[in-house]
Amino acid sequence: MNKNVLLYAAILVFGLAAPFLFPAFKVQLSILCVLIVLATTWNIQGGEMGYNTFGNILFYGLGMYLCASVQVGMFFPLAEWTESGGEKTFVHTPSQFFQGMAAGLVVAAVVPTIVAGLIGYAILGLRGHYFAICTLGLGVAAGEISGGIEIIGAGQGFTTPPFPNVGGLEARGEFFYFLSFGALVLTFIAVRAIYSTRFRLILNAIRDNEDKAEAMGIETMKYKIIGWMVSAFFCGLAGGIMGGLVGYIDSTDVAFDGREMGVFMVLMAILGGKGTLWGPVIGATVFHIFKEGFWTFFLGWQYVALGVLIVVIVIYFPEGIMGWLREKYPERFGEVVDEADRKAQVELK
Amino acid sequence: MDFMVFQYPMITVQACLDGILLGILFALIAYGMALQWGVMNIINIAQGDLVILGGYIAYFMYLYGIHPAWGVIVSPIIMYFVGVGIYKLVINKVVDRDLFISILATFGISILFMQLMNFAFGADVVLANSGYGTTFLFDSAVVLPNSKIFSAFVSIVFAICLVIYMKKSKLGRAIRATAQNARAAKILGVDTEKVYAATFGLNAALCGVAGALISITFTIHPYMGLPYTIRSFMIVIVAGLGNLPGVAMSGMGLGVFEEFADYILGTEFRIGSVFLLLVLILVYRRFKLSRKREYLK
Numbered sequence: 001m002n003k004n005v006l007l008y009a010a011i012l013v014f015g016l017a018a019p020f021l022f023p024a025f026k027v028q029l030s031i032l033c034v035l036i037v038l039a040t041t042w043n044i045q046g047g048e049m050g051y052n053t054f055g056n057i058l059f060y061g062l063g064m065y066l067c068a069s070v071q072v073g074m075f076f077p078l079a080e081w082t083e084s085g086g087e088k089t090f091v092h093t094p095s096q097f098f099q100g101m102a103a104g105l106v107v108a109a110v111v112p113t114i115v116a117g118l119i120g121y122a123i124l125g126l127r128g129h130y131f132a133i134c135t136l137g138l139g140v141a142a143g144e145i146s147g148g149i150e151i152i153g154a155g156q157g158f159t160t161p162p163f164p165n166v167g168g169l170e171a172r173g174e175f176f177y178f179l180s181f182g183a184l185v186l187t188f189i190a191v192r193a194i195y196s197t198r199f200r201l202i203l204n205a206i207r208d209n210e211d212k213a214e215a216m217g218i219e220t221m222k223y224k225i226i227g228w229m230v231s232a233f234f235c236g237l238a239g240g241i242m243g244g245l246v247g248y249i250d251s252t253d254v255a256f257d258g259r260e261m262g263v264f265m266v267l268m269a270i271l272g273g274k275g276t277l278w279g280p281v282i283g284a285t286v287f288h289i290f291k292e293g294f295w296t297f298f299l300g301w302q303y304v305a306l307g308v309l310i311v312v313i314v315i316y317f318p319e320g321i322m323g324w325l326r327e328k329y330p331e332r333f334g335e336v337v338d339e340a341d342r343k344a345q346v347e348l349k
Numbered sequence: 350m351d352f353m354v355f356q357y358p359m360i361t362v363q364a365c366l367d368g369i370l371l372g373i374l375f376a377l378i379a380y381g382m383a384l385q386w387g388v389m390n391i392i393n394i395a396q397g398d399l400v401i402l403g404g405y406i407a408y409f410m411y412l413y414g415i416h417p418a419w420g421v422i423v424s425p426i427i428m429y430f431v432g433v434g435i436y437k438l439v440i441n442k443v444v445d446r447d448l449f450i451s452i453l454a455t456f457g458i459s460i461l462f463m464q465l466m467n468f469a470f471g472a473d474v475v476l477a478n479s480g481y482g483t484t485f486l487f488d489s490a491v492v493l494p495n496s497k498i499f500s501a502f503v504s505i506v507f508a509i510c511l512v513i514y515m516k517k518s519k520l521g522r523a524i525r526a527t528a529q530n531a532r533a534a535k536i537l538g539v540d541t542e543k544v545y546a547a548t549f550g551l552n553a554a555l556c557g558v559a560g561a562l563i564s565i566t567f568t569i570h571p572y573m574g575l576p577y578t579i580r581s582f583m584i585v586i587v588a589g590l591g592n593l594p595g596v597a598m599s600g601m602g603l604g605v606f607e608e609f610a611d612y613i614l615g616t617e618f619r620i621g622s623v624f625l626l627l628v629l630i631l632v633y634r635r636f637k638l639s640r641k642r643e644y645l646k
Contacts, residue, residue, distance in 0.1 A: 036601070082551050100630045103387045112523075122632040122635065122636070123628075123632065125639055125644065126631055126632075126635050127636040129449065129452055132449060133627070133631075134627070134628055134631045134632075135578060137624040137628050137631075138624075139574065140624045141621050141624035141625045141627075141628065143621075144617075144620045144621030144624060148621065208543040245636065259460065259463075263456065263460070266453065303460055303463070303464035303467075304465060306460055307457045307460040307461025307462075307463075307464065308457070308461060309457075310453065310454070310460065311454050311457040311461070314450055314453045314457065315439065315442045315443060315450075318450060
């Protein structure tokens, strides 16, 4: 326990100091924080509950649009803003910007949670691959439909309010870094707290055998919906932050980007190890570093690399990094290993 | 919103005919999906990308001066080998695994194909001009391009040929046996590995035919694959596996639905409405089944 406290303190200190240690990588670090949040929330669903979703991108995109719309709509007419270059005519004062951002983030987190609760009963009754394809459809449909709505910019996109002119050149990067790092810390604490309760056991029971869990008297539907709502809350929050960070929202390329972000969150969680607390964190970090390498060196070939990466990870590495570590060092994970048994297994191999 | 549909009855006729001709094509793709789903229990997200690849083969024949209708013969032959290649490289490693693994793996293939096609053929919307002219019906109130009629006719011919092949030939029998019980088929001397490869190849060949026809009648674009996957998935779950008349009917129904969605909601919501329809169908079936305390399997 003592060791854990030290570890968390070290990570927290490193996280707080990171933007000053690596000032050139502030945006990358902020994106990393958002990616970890997304992978962790996907893991609640895909890893712990066994409901593999492609649809969490729905909440991410919803949060992104909601945060920006609230931030603009609180002070200026939204339709005029999106019509053509509203950001040039209307300027947020610093206090307006921060108030709008705060209100926007609250809405961006709360509304997707409500949406998840409302559609949860209908969607979560599906199982296995039907659920996966249904959520894939939801994400793509949301992207296509939001691309046709005029007030949020339709096909031409939505420019989020530019950062106000306060606190020097570095202020924007630092603001968004600490915002996303805050979201990461909040997510991690919340998820860790959730995982230490009976709730995690219920989710695992649903994953392992839903019918039996139901027969044991667990109201599976209730817990499935709650699990989805928790994911939606943090997904929406991450989306809201990412919208401000990117500065420009497009329906299919940024917000409801099932081809990129929607797959990334699945891939990161699987790479790190499904159904573990640290797996998504490690997976997201490794993936982000790896991806940035590809994105700069393999310019233009990144999606080809991504496709190959998905196939390779899924086929050859489905247990992920944590799963591999667990197999290699079971003692570290608190599993009691019979020495003789292990030797026999090694000899068999 | 455009309410022309209700004011001019001829537009309704036009939309229905267009939809039925389009739906026959969808049914052909869905038949391929039902085949491999039934035999290998794999949902191939890359189905639509195979269709688009088949379309590009016909388009390139058109570019080099060969009539694109020959693509209907050439494209399935090439696509058969592409399909077998994908099977040998990827699919045979995920056949017996968790379904989500196969969905994710084929999703990866889909992204890979999408991007490779984007590199190889460019991001332009293209079509192969067949030069078949148009047919006018009802005092030229209804306009039907002959290429659409041609494509529907060819799809029906291919579907019938395949059904006969599956019933009569030795391979067809082996495929059906494997679909019923893979283990029993193996015991009785069927090389299931070969059957799986052939099934995936046949599916890809069907996609090739459909793609060649789509490149003649409509347009193709590297990123247009996913909607075809979703459409065929939808048709299969509405009709059920192994219900061939059902596949044809629900294919046509989907085609008509799409044409009307196009007229009423506007073209920008066409793809969105297809995906939304998928969600609605799944949710409807879920509620219907949950009354009997069952779920979609």
